Amino acid sequence: MAQVPAGSRHLQVYHDYFAIRGGGERLVLELANAISAELIYGYRTAESYDEAAFPPAHKDLNLSGIRKVRGAASIALSTAFAQQRGHAAQADLRIYSGVAAPFAAPARDKPGVNVFYCHTPPRFLYDQKAFFREQSGPLRKLGLDVVGPLFQRAYEHAVGRMHVIVANSVNIQKRIREHLGRESIVVYPPVDTCGFAWEPQQGYYLSTARLTPLKRIATIIDAFLAMPDKRLIIASGGDQEAELRARAAGAANIEFAGWTSDEQLRSLIAGAIATIYIPVEEDFGMSPVESMAAGKPVIGVAEGGLLETVLPGETGLLLPPAPSASDLIGAINSLPPERALAMRPACETQALRFGRAQFIDNMRAVIDQALARS
Incomplete structure (x- = not known):
């Protein structure tokens, strides 16, 4: 399709949740605000950023109760995000951040563009699988052994719906290539x-x-x-x-x-x-x-x-x-x-x-190129 004019683009950003005032959370807020995107997320806690930090258009799925699902929060969240595919299909371009958020991505042949900003493939499924298993009790170990492979396949299927993958470092670019078999673009996170x-x-x-x-x-x-x-x-x-x-x-x-x-x-x-x-x-x-x-x-x-x-x-x-x-x-x-x-x-x-301006400029370039090629 022809490139969507900048002023008429409908952009969305999906992020797992806001539980603390961390770097990943800050990245998502800065990006959503800078590109005037609607922000959709699983839940927000009092320990994270306050209302003023969020873009005018934001949607809280109010899933804070999921935190009580010990050891299975990502699975529960992914199910909730999968139910947002219809909402995601309304946007010209969607950016996904986190483990569960990519499950909201519509199929590749649907209208619009899916962009995955990957902080890392889930470490409990890939490079630190043995460590997480060691740290787990019997019930959680059973979950990792039985449900883990099923969730891994579902996660890889969700990532397969992405048109563009952005890695937050060369280190993560290598992990994506090794574990997911996909190439990616490196855009370093923003630091104030x-x-x-x-x-x-x-x-x-x-x-x-x-x-x-x-x-x-x-x-x-x-x-x-x-x-x-x-x-x-x-x-x-x-x-x-x-x-x-x-x-x-x-x-x-x-x-x-x-x-x-x-x-x-x-x-x-x-x-x-x-x-x-x-x-x-x-x-x-x-x-x-x-x-x-x-x-x-x-x-x-x-x-x-x-x-x-x-x-x-x-x-x-x-x-x-x-x-x-x-x-x-x-x-x-x-x-x-x-x-x-x-x-x-x-x-x-x-x-x-590694400043904010470089991050926003680089992400805008990714968005422009993705829309131009779609």
């Missing part, structure tokens, strides 16, 4: 590089990763338990919070700040010597870019998306894959405050590669 500013060091290192096993917070805590003269602030929450607080009990140099407001988080990053971010094969990782935007180097790990964002020796240090507490101790000792300070200019320059 202008919203972060450098401030003098306040004598602490900072971790902002969620308190979940794949973020390796236990390794960070163990390193600081062995360095009582070094101060660590952990600014986040998550399923492992009680366990990690117990692990750090009695350590005067380790502080848990919990979930913070955006303003508090920016202030904590601004005053840090450096940030520490060592997750398992991170999809992209917006936290390191936010750190560099504030002129603060990153002690990261040579895995996943950090290989695309952190310049070793220039904007931080990268530990070897599967790092130990000893590896982290060595890196912290080799990045004293004066060396961290010297990295400020390179950090600020590198962060600009």
Whole structure:
């Protein structure tokens, strides 16, 4: 069909849900607002973004009760999104973000264009399947073994309805190729590089990763338990919070700040010597870019998306894959405050590669090209 004039396009964005104030959630809100799209999502909680952050046209499917379906929320959500295909068919172009949202995509031969912004193929089905199984109780293991393959086939069928797939990094582009057999375009997520500013060091290192096993917070805590003269602030929450607080009990140099407001988080990053971010094969990782935007180097790990964002020796240090507490101790000792300070200019320059404007321009180009070819 002929390209739809920009002013008359009916665009939609579908996203699984808004449960926290995370980077993926922020990406979806910025995109929907920038392209004047209708936003459709499973549910929103009080811990996520408030009404003012959402575009004027948005549709809450009010499925918050699904969170109680332990271990099967994605399956329940996908069924609800599949019921939105008729609504999706009314749009010229639909963008899908998440695991369940792609189930709303109409068939490829229906009018309109399906675009999938892939943060990662579901890790519990693919690259971290064994890990999630290990972490599960007997009932959930049974679900992964029996229902998992069925859901995987349904997910791959939904992805097969996409005309265009966008990956959030080269790392995810490789995962998509390996697990889904599809090619994709890389568009890095948006980071509010202008919203972060450098401030003098306040004598602490900072971790902002969620308190979940794949973020390796236990390794960070163990390193600081062995360095009582070094101060660590952990600014986040998550399923492992009680366990990690117990692990750090009695350590005067380790502080848990919990979930913070955006303003508090920016202030904590601004005053840090450096940030520490060592997750398992991170999809992209917006936290390191936010750190560099504030002129603060990153002690990261040579895995996943950090290989695309952190310049070793220039904007931080990268530990070897599967790092130990000893590896982290060595890196912290080799990045004293004066060396961290010297990295400020390179950090600020590198962060600009991942700004909001670049993201929106790149996504608009994807939309224009997809509509022109449809």
